[in-house]
Amino acid sequence: MSSRSLTVLTAGLTLVSEALAQSANETVWASFAYVLYGERTPFQGDVVPSLTPLGAQQLYSQGSLFRARYLSNSSLSDEDNAITTNSPIVGIERQALDNSQLSIFSSTDDYVVGSALAFLQGLYPPVTQTFASKNGGENASTLANGTVVNYPLDGYQYPNIRNVPTTDPNSVWLEGYATCTEYWSSSLDFQSSDVAQKMYNATSFFYKRTWEEVFPNTLPDSMLNFDYAYDLYDYAQYAYNHDKSVRDSLNEDRLAILRDLASRQQFDLNGNLSASGSQEGDMIRAIGGRTLAAKIVTQLRMHMNSAGSTDKMTLMFGSFEPLLAFFALADLTNVSGMFSQIPDPGAAIVFELFTTDDDVEYPQEDNSWVRFLYRNGSGPDVPLTEYPLFGRGNSETRMTWADFQAAIDKFAIWEISDWCNVCSSVALFCSALSHSSGGLDDSSDGSNGAHPNSNASLSPAVAGVIGALTTIAVLGLASITAFVFGGLRVRRKDPSDASRRRSSLGGFKGAEKMASDHDVSVAKNGARHERVGSWELGAPSETGKITTPAPVAVPESGFFGASIRRNREDDDEDSLLGASPVDPIERV
Numbered sequence: 001m002s003s004r005s006l007t008v009l010t011a012g013l014t015l016v017s018e019a020l021a022q023s024a025n026e027t028v029w030a031s032f033a034y035v036l037y038g039e040r041t042p043f044q045g046d047v048v049p050s051l052t053p054l055g056a057q058q059l060y061s062q063g064s065l066f067r068a069r070y071l072s073n074s075s076l077s078d079e080d081n082a083i084t085t086n087s088p089i090v091g092i093e094r095q096a097l098d099n100s101q102l103s104i105f106s107s108t109d110d111y112v113v114g115s116a117l118a119f120l121q122g123l124y125p126p127v128t129q130t131f132a133s134k135n136g137g138e139n140a141s142t143l144a145n146g147t148v149v150n151y152p153l154d155g156y157q158y159p160n161i162r163n164v165p166t167t168d169p170n171s172v173w174l175e176g177y178a179t180c181t182e183y184w185s186s187s188l189d190f191q192s193s194d195v196a197q198k199m200y201n202a203t204s205f206f207y208k209r210t211w212e213e214v215f216p217n218t219l220p221d222s223m224l225n226f227d228y229a230y231d232l233y234d235y236a237q238y239a240y241n242h243d244k245s246v247r248d249s250l251n252e253d254r255l256a257i258l259r260d261l262a263s264r265q266q267f268d269l270n271g272n273l274s275a276s277g278s279q280e281g282d283m284i285r286a287i288g289g290r291t292l293a294a295k296i297v298t299q300l301r302m303h304m305n306s307a308g309s310t311d312k313m314t315l316m317f318g319s320f321e322p323l324l325a326f327f328a329l330a331d332l333t334n335v336s337g338m339f340s341q342i343p344d345p346g347a348a349i350v351f352e353l354f355t356t357d358d359d360v361e362y363p364q365e366d367n368s369w370v371r372f373l374y375r376n377g378s379g380p381d382v383p384l385t386e387y388p389l390f391g392r393g394n395s396e397t398r399m400t401w402a403d404f405q406a407a408i409d410k411f412a413i414w415e416i417s418d419w420c421n422v423c424s425s426v427a428l429f430c431s432a433l434s435h436s437s438g439g440l441d442d443s444s445d446g447s448n449g450a451h452p453n454s455n456a457s458l459s460p461a462v463a464g465v466i467g468a469l470t471t472i473a474v475l476g477l478a479s480i481t482a483f484v485f486g487g488l489r490v491r492r493k494d495p496s497d498a499s500r501r502r503s504s505l506g507g508f509k510g511a512e513k514m515a516s517d518h519d520v521s522v523a524k525n526g527a528r529h530e531r532v533g534s535w536e537l538g539a540p541s542e543t544g545k546i547t548t549p550a551p552v553a554v555p556e557s558g559f560f561g562a563s564i565r566r567n568r569e570d571d572d573e574d575s576l577l578g579a580s581p582v583d584p585i586e587r588v
Contacts, residue, residue, distance in 0.1 A: 028087045029363070030303040030353040031070060032296050032314045035062065036323065037115040038378075039345045042238045044231055051114035054241065058346035059115045062378040063122025069384070070313065071095075071123070083375075083383040087352070092312045097124040098132035099160040100310065103299060105174055106317040108163045115346075116317040120159040128155040169429040172419050173298075176291030177270070177321050180423035182277030182284045187269055190285075191227060195268070200226040203261060207232065210258070214249045215239070226261065230342075233262035263341045270321045271328030271340065282422050283411065289325025291419060292316075294412040297405055300353050300370070308362045323349060329411050330372075331391045344377030350384065353401070368401040 038055025041047045069084045071094045088094075092101055097120075106116040128150045131140050141149055151157070164171045166178045177183045190196055207224040214236075224232070236258050239246040270285055277284030295316070303311040320343050326332075327339040350373040355363045375384040386397040390407045399407075413419050420430035 026087065026354050026356055028070070028089050028352055028354045029308055029368075030300055030312055030314075031089060032299050032316075032351040033066070033348050034292060034316045034318065034323065035059070035115070035119060035348045036320055036343050036346060037109075037112045037317060038118065039238070039241065040111040042235045044235045049109075049111055051111040051118070055111065055345060056114060056118040058378045059118035060122040061380075062346045062348060062375070063119035064125075065122075065375070065378070065384065066119075067123050067125075083380070087354075089312050091308060093132045095124075095127050095130045096132040096135070097157040097159060098134050100134060101312045102159070103311050103314045104159055104161045104317075105170075105315070106161050106163050107171070107175055107319070108165045112317050112319070113161065113163055116161050116315070117159070119315070119317070120157075120161070124157045124159070126151075126153060126155040126157065130155070167428065169416050169427075169433070172416055173291050173295035174316055174318050175288060175322065176413070176419060177288040177325075179425055179427045180284070180287050180419075181425055182282075182423050183287050186275055186277055186284050189275070190268055190272075196226065196265075199261070199264065203229075206257065210236075210250075210254060214246060214254075226265065229258075229265040230262045233258040233342075259342065266320070266342055267324055267328070267340045270324040271333070273328055277422065278424055279422060283329070284422070286325035286329050286411075287413075287419075287423065288322035289327075289329045290411055290413045292322040292326055293329065293408045294414050296351055297408050297412065300351065300401075303353065304365065304368070320347075323347070330389045332387060332389065334391065335387050335394075338376060339374075344379075344382075346378035347374075347376045348384075349374050365401050369398050370401055370404040371398045 037051070038058040039052050040049050040055055041052060043049055065084055069087050070089045071092065072086055073088050073094070092098075104116065104120070106113050129138070129141065129148060131137050143149060164174050166175070171178065203226050204224070207226075208221060211218065211224050236246075236250060236255060240250055240255050241247075268285075270288065272285050273283045275285045276282050283290065299311055299314040323343055324340075326349070332339040352371050352373070354369050354371070355367055356369060371386055372389050373384050373386050375382055388394055388397045389399070389404075392399070413422065416429070417433055419425070420427070420433065
């Protein structure tokens, strides 16, 4: 071993030993985590996107790591100790799940809900003859005649997971981009930008050659381009994991290129802070990160307001868009290039509220600290690592609660009414809030979602009003919003379609589908982030299979019908894959 390598190794071991020594004198009071769903079947094809067994195992493994970190008072196994430290949360139930101590949120997509369930199975695995003290303890399982009754499936535990649809105002904190009209409009601006055009021309040859060699006869040439970068990578990654012939012909290098191109596209769509919507400087493409940041502070604040009795652990399960947005907002991209890449399945960001002593009394704000941790995936060799936020140095991974809240406040969106205004959203709850409060600019009615000193949910009364107005308005607005925001079209059958849609994974979406709206469809409240199959997927037949109507020849246009101009005549430009990466656009 060279002297340089020995020096680096010694320094690394010193940092690890210091971290372990420091953690021994720390007390963790609460944790907030946003977790990406596990591997699923691809958005493209004849199958409905759903969580795979591998995806469930990924989330189960992630949940098990959280259990080792937060619910164990004993020494960790060598395997767990290599990727995390033991940091038990004060007062949390170790064995039996107490739902009053946890707040768990998920989008309504089945593969996200399934991921949340798998995670919770790892966090609180089945256990017999053990019951949470606040839920009655052992007495709840013991009958008068002395018989002990356990839950089914050897003590399976039942988590309270709140599935939040996009029609619920509280979905703003989980997936703030989903029904944000300005976000999707800005996505179209990116597609027609010089940056996207250059990438389109530089990569077309690579995409066409890859599909000719690996996935022949699976989709028209018009789809083999940078506009579909994420869809193509998503399809290829699943095939690489599950089809040996694809793995052999695609190889890791070509898959890595597909991933890199998809990451460039998605980071510009979600992490470009210089792009604006209707308001200058609104960082519209990072809208999902702005609302998620508010939720982080709010949940930790709610825990503090309860003096540590509730919200000991908050878990949110969703897609990767808010993660990329937050990485950009928190200046993490300057810490590591990993933060500009699409996270691996099961990836998790974590925020811990802790104190630097062994005091058992609940702390005051002025001696509370926050740290950020990230685990990119759930593999046995992937550590849960601390990183500095907001441009701080590597030695400043921990910050005071006051500093953390002040830094988040610079870009977070605290009020649902503010989100409605920034997004120019046609979501029905925005209209309901406007009518109930006399205007969206008036946030004094308590309908906010995440102010530092308020509750993150709507009051039952306001929620009831919104629900009633939503129900009344749905039938009247559904057809209009479908036409305006979904690009409602009359489809005609194309006899040649059958010859194009042959592969082990099924076909792809029609030519009118563009990259930035890879999972957008029509919802009752306008454009939304739909992750339940292709626009061209029909209803299930009696056999249970999904029928796919033929594509329609339509003018080349993206979401909302914006024209996209490409130079498709210059064959030289198709060979520019090795060109230097282009910088994100500075202004849209």
